[in-house]
Amino acid sequence: MQIENIDYGFVQTVENGIVERVSCKYNDFCVVHFYDRPPKKLSVILNSYHSQYGIPVSNDGRKLFIGYWEKRLDDFKKGLQAYDIESGSMIWRVNEEKIRSIFVYSDYLVTVSASNSILKINIDSGEVLGQIKSTTIEIAYDLGFPYVAVDTISGKLSIIDVENMLVVKAYSKKTVNPSNCLSCVIQDVIRKDNMLTVIGFEDYPQMNYSSSDQKDFNRIIDTSFGA
DSSP states (O other), X not given: OEEEEETTEEEEEOOSSSEEEEEEXXXXXXXXXXXXXXXXXXXXXXXXXXXXXXXXXXXXXOEEEXXXXXXXXXXXXXXXXXXXXXXXXXXXXXXXXXXXXXXXXXXXXXXXXXXXXXXXXXXXXXXXXXXEEOTTOOEEEEOSTTEEEEEEETTEEEEEETTTTEEEXXXXXXXXXXXXXXXXXXEEEEEETTEEEEEEEEESGGGOTTOOOOEEEEEEEEXXXXX
């Protein structure tokens, strides 16, 4: 997925085999571009805050999902909306806090909300199927079905099995941040060949405020993940 800022919105490359890309203008409309037919214009509720998290499309190319960050309608606050691409109508909405990441699977979505929770939502009805709450969840990383990494639950980088909505692994601060840096920022988590790698940057090792040594890291924290 790639998002490119333009003057009045953004263009997102989807490339799921049916939908090529989605171009949006804030608080106005989205245009869905297909590989094999003319584009479709949808009137949607959208604002600039969600552009960084993307506008995903269902695997079958029939639904489009938008997280909304501001109250616009009297009966709709912050949350998640699903639109039917063919008719342009809203199918369902979930009145939840500001929605950050949205991960799309065959039968459900998994979202991260600003209320520090992970939600599992039925893709057809919008029914909330499961929830994991923590006061420190902010960012999630797709590790390939059925795993999502989140920062953090009970102070640990945690791996969630989204099929069962269970935390299956958790990595201590010492594992992720072995130099005990004052600043340790994770930018990505990657799973490949049963290995889990965290990528980011760190500064002020051993919590020493007077010793700045900012550097990038690419750290394997698990060599037997999924084995």
